[in-house]
Amino acid sequence: MKQKAVVLLSGGLDSTTVLAIARAQGFDCHALTVRYGQRHEVELAAARRVADALGAIEHKVLQVDLTVFGGSALTDSHVTVPKDRPLAEIGAPGDIPVTYVPARNTVLLALALAWSEVLDAREIFLGVNVLDASGYPDCRPEFVAAFESLARVATRAGTAGREIHVRAPLIQMTKAEIIRHGVALGVDYGLTHSCYDPVPTGKACGRCDACILRKKGFAEAGLPDPTVYE
Numbered sequence: 001m002k003q004k005a006v007v008l009l010s011g012g013l014d015s016t017t018v019l020a021i022a023r024a025q026g027f028d029c030h031a032l033t034v035r036y037g038q039r040h041e042v043e044l045a046a047a048r049r050v051a052d053a054l055g056a057i058e059h060k061v062l063q064v065d066l067t068v069f070g071g072s073a074l075t076d077s078h079v080t081v082p083k084d085r086p087l088a089e090i091g092a093p094g095d096i097p098v099t100y101v102p103a104r105n106t107v108l109l110a111l112a113l114a115w116s117e118v119l120d121a122r123e124i125f126l127g128v129n130v131l132d133a134s135g136y137p138d139c140r141p142e143f144v145a146a147f148e149s150l151a152r153v154a155t156r157a158g159t160a161g162r163e164i165h166v167r168a169p170l171i172q173m174t175k176a177e178i179i180r181h182g183v184a185l186g187v188d189y190g191l192t193h194s195c196y197d198p199v200p201t202g203k204a205c206g207r208c209d210a211c212i213l214r215k216k217g218f219a220e221a222g223l224p225d226p227t228v229y230e
Helices: 013-024 042-053 104-119 141-154 175-184 209-221
Strands: 004-008 028-035 058-063 123-125 165-167
Touching: 004 013, 004 104, 013 028, 013 042, 013 123, 013 175, 028 042, 028 104, 042 058, 104 123, 104 141, 141 165, 175 209
Parallel strands: 004 028, 004 123, 028 058, 123 165
Antiparallel strands: none
């Protein structure tokens, strides 16, 4: 019998690659997407496409409304998504942009941890990346290690000696390396969505940090970017 894994799936490039990696490693993948109040539904539709294409055993979409707190351009319509930032500025030391959602990855991992206990899954996969990222504190190896330690003392499985592992296979990879790896695993990146602020038609804006990093990744990988930009 295959081992089970819970995979946090946003519908973006990174989490899609992680789902492909978990599947390639032989896990039965249970995909979890969280509608946390992000300002558009495009990535949720992408997550559904990806889960279906990559053969997730099941795909749950869970609603947690972080808009009640705000504090981010992704959850507060009154905060503008930054556009046209220089690459040297994106992810620079000390740069935590307004697109950071306070404690989002902690919340998402907690939900994935709860589901993993119900499923008796020992592995949780997420697509955080410390390189080519936008300076988010919850994308660092220290965060992943700390949450894994928490899982071992905060769960019935952990206290019974059944350790739960938090896997972040992309954490030290550049966007180009991620794309090459995903393509080798058969990922169709045309199914994915990365843009923070898509236009009403669903096209990517092409100017936010996520779009800029995506374009850079495909260019450095020497592969065509299937994204439809405005």
